[in-house]
Amino acid sequence: MLEDTDGDLFETIPDEVAPAPLIVHLIHQLGVGGLENGLVNLINHMPPERYRHAIVCLKESTSFHRRITRPGVEIISLNKREGKDWGHYLRLYQTLRRLRPQLIHTRNLGSIEGQLLAAVAGVKCRVHGEHGRDMADLHGRSLKYNLLRQMLRPLVGHFIAVSGDLQRWLVERIGAQPARVTHIGNGVDSLLFHPRLGPPAAVGPPGFLCENAFVVGSVGRMVDVKDFATLVRAFLLLLRAEPGPRTRLRLLIVGAGPCRADCIAMLQQAGAGALAWLPGERDDIAQLMRAMDLFVLPSLAEGSSNTILEAMASALPVVATAVGGNVDLVQAGWTGALVPPRSPELLAEAIARYYRTPDLGPRHGARARRQILAEHGLPAMAHAYLAVYDAMTAPRR
Template sequence: MQTNDSDHLAEPGAPQAAPLIVHLIHQLGVGGMENGLINLINHMPPERYRHVIVCLKNDAPFQHRLKRAGVEVICVNKREGKDWGHYLRLFQVLKRLHPDLIHTRNLASLEGQLLAAAAGVRLRIHGEHGRDLSDLQGQNPRYKLLRKVLRPLIGHFIAVSKDLEQWLIGTIGARPARVTHIGNGVDSLQFHPRLGPPAAVGPPGFLCEDAFVIGSVGRMAPIKDHQALIQAFRLLLEEEAEGYSRLRLMIIGDGPCREPCLDLLAQAGMASLAWLPGARDDVPQLLRAMDVFVLPSLSEGSSNAILEAMATGLPVVATAVGGNLDLVQPSWTGTLVPPGAPEPLADAIADYFRIPGLAQRHGGRARRLVLSDYSLLAMADAYLAVYDALSAPPVPRSR
């Protein structure tokens, strides 16, 4: 639905329209940040705020997951490299929409804060959801300078992990009162433990009767380091007596590293023991076929994939980076290992394979933790509180 400036002008005596929020992102592709944005819009009270998603690039496979009617998705068609024209197009979109609030996310959309200020958008929020492979510690001098220069334009920051919250305050110089940590939420009704034997997945004959399935879900990009998981899988096959007969590997997702991972499996003679089908729409069902969930990322914000696995009742083996430390409780709901280290990763997975009942105990606790602390409604309420606080009229000083 196309929005015109006139849509924001109420007739005399007519109810005033709800405030409009523009969510500016790089693209609405498959990813944790994008999934979190869709979940947020779907679970916010529709009468409180209206929403428009503005994408810098034209890629929106997640658009079909929007359940709320009337949410416009606009693309300014940024070309690869430095496209000066997209700044003008974005400015024109913001002037036309005349939103009450803009919410940018991550470095790719940060420059939109300057254009929003120039377009007269009074309320401005920026969210940090994770770092890129080229700047794992957030110390790139050029990017730090950009964030510090634009910091005064931002009314409030949202960090999805405690690590990012501390970095915004300590490195970027944001005032603590202007930074809020809001973790992601998960749909615990859609993602739930399996009842009975696992569903048949993979090619015919992939799963044997007593298969132990090591699984991972996520974008297959270098920062996710799925090659380390494949190396750990090879170590397990070599070390475990029943490795070749029972161990199976399932990696769900697509991206530039999928083909190299398939080549690595073929070269090691493990192709028949692994299934890498690419992106899928039946992730909840596939998670219920796993016995342990593994996230070998080199950097992470607040992982939706970990939360979905926990909601499914799976123990989680993850690298001790970023928001993973907030989600995984070692020796209680899962195990944390160093990044880029296949040997400790293999050892952690082996514990769940060798020790009877350990996966069920850790997975059950993980499910209970999700139910108590990581609901979608709690996440939406936390964002709503930030939006409301920023939108509230200033309290006049007493004389």
């Protein structure tokens, strides 16, 4: 209550509170994947009063959006057709003009053209993230793709790289100023992904798990860049090495994609179909990881692998290929092992060391869990992104 000049009291009406600034996250598609998982984790763990969020998908959204627990996140699908769909540029421009975000965050090559549309639409704060590469450009050397990135580089206010490898590549090959590139690794929910307590849960079809089974596991999209065929070949090499492993060794690969059928066919042709379980896409990844004894990621390229982080949080030792951000996460000889890509023989040797040395896996897994708790919590990841967003949106003098 305030008093006016005549001494009367009157009630003040508070000014309407301005809504939090809006961030538009532009991605190719909202489906199962490491990039998408990282985006969902970020939105769920950022302080809700600081920023609002909208996700614009160049293609479409799937049921994966149900993992977003924060209310009020608008999800927009532009339904881009395969190939050159000039109409989607107009739809993106109109969407940005309607939303009027304070900041846009594009991710990977598939959405970087959105930087130009955002500039035309008047979005002054623009961030671009690099999360990894695909089969079309495993090592980031494509002249065509890099020329596009270099042309759009002046429009990007800040770059975010999920691995040290991508951070160096942005500076050395794309020409980004070091001060405008921040390395922010992915985070993991260490409460959801936790070590096995007691015996492993029963998973797979009847008869899949046997007494004292040693489960070699992996999780990911079954596409060429993940190279699960090399893991299958390594598994078959181990089975042929001696009769002992066949009685205990089991393979579990969780994920859907075009390569799944080929992997199943390879296992069946070798007479090992009953020793492996490839269930496709699942929602109980944390439980399935607690049934594994060793996690293996045979990728040809990686940014900062969410599945490696989840495995480490589950206290699993990790055998991974020495590519991209894998070398930042896996400490060879301490929390796991690193092998060259497309090397089934060396991959089989690395798996065999854990199979034949029962105390090695638990020891490396415990160290991996401690590393996650110290360096890869979701609050720390969200805070790092928040610092970039705050610096970009802060009023300029």
